[in-house]
Amino acid sequence: MTELLRNPEKLAKARTELEEVVGKNEHFEAAVAIVKETFRLHPAAPFLVPHKADTDVEIDSFVVPKNAQILVNVWATGRDSNVWLDPGSFMQERFSDSENDFRGRDFELIPFGAGRGICPGLPLAYRVCILWSILHSFNWRLENGMKRKDVDMTEKFGLTLQKAIPLRAIPTV
Template identity: 50%
Template sequence: LQDIFIAGMDTNTCTTEWAMAELLRNPSKMVVAKKELKDVLGNKTHMEESDTSKLPYLQAIVKETLRLHPAGPLLAPRQASVDVEINGYVIPKDAHILVNVWAMGRNDGVWEDPESFVPERFLNTKIDLKGQNFELIPFGSGRRRCLGMPLALRVVPLVLAAMIHNVDWELESGTLPDEIDMNDEYKLSLHKLVPLKAIP
């Protein structure tokens, strides 16, 4: 149980840092997010979980962040229970399979302009994060999907909303948005290689 909580803290922290890095790198997206939060929350200083459904742009930011920067870029290994052929590839029974959700999120055969942070791509779609839409499965799918998904889908929007709504962020002096280092490094989860430095 302790491992689940530790993994949940690390992955949720990484996802929030990636989202903030993308928003600071794309200031026009930050403006839209701040406006949506102001319109919905008004003078409240924090978001309630029940507010999430009224914040489609915030939800789109979370989806787009998980598309580009999934906390677990490789899903937990699976094992084929039978021989199967998929798109001409034969996967023999008992083969170990790793699903690369990082690569799936950057597949230009699925996503238009896949390297760009575009939360708007999720505003008029039914794509969710629960494993039913196979183009976006940062938590996996089926019975073996990530146990931390319900926690992440509650914590990340709440923390992100508080950071966006209550603080006007700026980059370190002399740093331009397109100079933010977006390289990643795989540890327990997908971290920014160079931690984000921003000033509240």
């Protein structure tokens, strides 16, 4: 929500796309792209959950020793310029015609983890996020007098990622 209020042209684009296709199956696509882009920049679990190596494992000639605790930095992957064009910008259109998904198949984007430990709540969380994105994203504005550039995007890292300064927004309908 914060990203869309800071990027009104992206909000307008998504709204136009949604309005154009309401009534068709595609009306989810804009919302899906927004949710993916949000998870890319702001993964709810920035290091997934701690994993542990059962045995020595060699990956690209790098040895992960048995019993090592593994933190997967998906926050950094989401902002890696070797992977993403202009990674710091919120651009949902990067997912518009993209096969890239967050169900654990595409390692560029694994906000729910991957493999056997993947989040079992993914189907529910995914639907709730899409629904929220469709229903609530569009009729809000930043609180009085606040400029887009003044929105504080500082993040608070923990097991989960939070906004350090909560968004303050005003509904317009």
